[in-house]
Amino acid sequence: DSGVTQTPKHLITATGQRVTLRCSPRSGDLSVYWYQQSLDQGLQFLIQYYNGEERAKGNILERFSAQQFPDLHSELNLSSLELGDSALYFCASSVGGQSYTFGSGTRLTVV
């Protein structure tokens, strides 16, 4: 157990739908990062939150949004889902960027 918890582990949904992925960071970590990894691809950085505030934004689509709550857990919202959104979505947390601890990911399948 890395200490970073992601739920659900698997999600199957239809095109056009909306889903929410949840991430609880490791205890003490203030930063949360979201990544998308399509099959046999690298990790695409989506967005970073630090202590509730958006800190950096990467290749995140307008259909996607995220937030970090006062208890530091984060949610990634994906809407108007397309087949191409099928991927493994990782959450990672860190303290000061000195290391990144990853959750086990949420595997999203859009049918």
Place this chain on the structure above:
Amino acid sequence: AQTVTQSQPEMSVQEAETVTLSCTYDTSESDYYLFWYKQPPSRQMILVIRQEAYKQQNATENRFSVNFQKAAKSFSLKISDSQLGDAAMYFCAYDMRFGAGTRLTVKP
């Protein structure tokens, strides 16, 4: 924008031999961290090794070591005495950005 480049999509090594995976990055910062992560077929992301840029000494973790060339912005990973369990995707990372990865195959 910061970029991380891994120029070797695939590498192969014989069991017990040594292999080096390459990585270059772009930054204007002087103090930062660099990482190598391993992703086995389970797709879990596992930290292999970390290098602090202000430290001139190359980081080492058991059979894994790095060759950090700050001026050249190069950060290669050396795996010694390769084992079958080392077969995985390896990703280099800087400032939350990851390279495209190198798929390492270990031949028995």
